[in-house]
Amino acid sequence: MTEIRVKTSKRVEAVNITEHITKMVESGQGTLVHIYTPHTTCGITINEEADPDVMRDIIDAFERIVPANHPYRHGEGNSDAHIKATLAGSSVTVPYIKGKPALGTWQGIFLMEFDGPRERKVIITLI
Amino acid sequence: MTEIRVKTSKRVEAVNITEHITKMVESGQGTLVHIYTPHTTCGITINEEADPDVMRDIIDAFERIVPANHPYRHGEGNSDAHIKATLAGSSVTVPYIKGKPALGTWQGIFLMEFDGPRERKVIITLI
Amino acid sequence: MTEIRVKTSKRVEAVNITEHITKMVESGQGTLVHIYTPHTTCGITINEEADPDVMRDIIDAFERIVPANHPYRHGEGNSDAHIKATLAGSSVTVPYIKGKPALGTWQGIFLMEFDGPRERKVIITLI
Numbered sequence: 001m002t003e004i005r006v007k008t009s010k011r012v013e014a015v016n017i018t019e020h021i022t023k024m025v026e027s028g029q030g031t032l033v034h035i036y037t038p039h040t041t042c043g044i045t046i047n048e049e050a051d052p053d054v055m056r057d058i059i060d061a062f063e064r065i066v067p068a069n070h071p072y073r074h075g076e077g078n079s080d081a082h083i084k085a086t087l088a089g090s091s092v093t094v095p096y097i098k099g100k101p102a103l104g105t106w107q108g109i110f111l112m113e114f115d116g117p118r119e120r121k122v123i124i125t126l127i
Numbered sequence: 128m129t130e131i132r133v134k135t136s137k138r139v140e141a142v143n144i145t146e147h148i149t150k151m152v153e154s155g156q157g158t159l160v161h162i163y164t165p166h167t168t169c170g171i172t173i174n175e176e177a178d179p180d181v182m183r184d185i186i187d188a189f190e191r192i193v194p195a196n197h198p199y200r201h202g203e204g205n206s207d208a209h210i211k212a213t214l215a216g217s218s219v220t221v222p223y224i225k226g227k228p229a230l231g232t233w234q235g236i237f238l239m240e241f242d243g244p245r246e247r248k249v250i251i252t253l254i
Numbered sequence: 255m256t257e258i259r260v261k262t263s264k265r266v267e268a269v270n271i272t273e274h275i276t277k278m279v280e281s282g283q284g285t286l287v288h289i290y291t292p293h294t295t296c297g298i299t300i301n302e303e304a305d306p307d308v309m310r311d312i313i314d315a316f317e318r319i320v321p322a323n324h325p326y327r328h329g330e331g332n333s334d335a336h337i338k339a340t341l342a343g344s345s346v347t348v349p350y351i352k353g354k355p356a357l358g359t360w361q362g363i364f365l366m367e368f369d370g371p372r373e374r375k376v377i378i379t380l381i
Contacts (some may be wrong), residue, residue, distance in 0.1 A: 036221065065192060072180075093288055104375075107292060165361060209302060209308050218346065
């Protein structure tokens with residue numbers, strides 16, 4: 001189990017963290033890697049890393065689905081970020097084979113920041 | 128592996144089940160805990176437990192994203208609950224360290240009821 | 255760890271893959287089965303398999319939440335499929351007991367195709 005820190009630079013953005021996971025499983029023995037963020041206003045997802053516009057489209061769609069401006073109950077002004085975190089999910093689990101994550105050709109692993117900029121923790125566990 | 132029962136009291140609501148998971152991992156040995164619900168109209172999510180308004184905002188947002196009133200095909204009148212269950216997901220997996228789930232300061236684990244009130248099963252597995 | 259191939263026949267559709275998972279865990283020893291797709295325009299979900307209209311309602315709802323027609327940035331015309339894949343998630347994990355997945359009475363495991371028709375890979379791992 002390893003904890004890494006990810007710095008985000010905007011309120012909403014997707015940060016590619018694939019390299020951290022790839023490095024960790026290189027020396028690991030097992031079959032699955034679990035990537036988890038212990039926060040309530042960001043999420044973890046897997047999607048295309050080749051064209052950065054894909055994650056931008058995803059971030060924008062989340063904003064349309066859950067607008068930041070709405071008369072939410074929670075008084076901290078970041079309810080939309082909490083809702084988006086539940087839609088994205090707080091972890092992903094990926095198989096790995098011979099020290100390499102079984103990611104598809106286009107797949108990358110992303111931290112989805114919905115209430116930044118902040119420093120975020122990501123906990124990586126090998127199974 | 129342990130199965131618990133969770134009683135829900137409304138059609139839609141979030142029930143905090145963190146305490147059950149915390150108790151179970153206290154005596155467990157391993158690195159991850161998997162929390163699963165074998166139903167198709169509720170889900171499991173991780174989000175803020177400090178202010179109950181956060182989960183209320185999330186439940187309300189799910190209702191706006193997937194209205195209960197829509198000419199759905201499925202004849203049982205609970206299609207919105209099925210759709211919300213897929214958006215939320217049927218399980219979460221959380222690391223645990225020295226008998227404690229590695230939840231962040233604000234994180235709790237919730238059963239999201241979308242078609243209650245009912246008694247729901249939750250299966251907790253240590254890895 | 256086993257890889258199966260799933261052929262999809264439409265642009266968007268849900269394909270029931272439960273039987274493949276059931277067969278694989280029959281001979282397996284462990285407590286959890288992880289079902290993963292290494293693609294960025296399809297997802298894996300658990301929902302009702304008894305009435306096929308449930309998954310049709312879910313697929314239709316995803317289309318309303320994330321319309322195919324929108325001025326997305328990504329130039330390949332399938333941004334909606336990428337967004338839907340992140341909403342659905344790329345994997346599910348299910349407990350299994352004595353060679354049977356602990357699926358509820360109504361639950362089935364589905365590949366959600368959002369940019370077909372194609373042949374899709376699904377990687378099944380026993381824990």
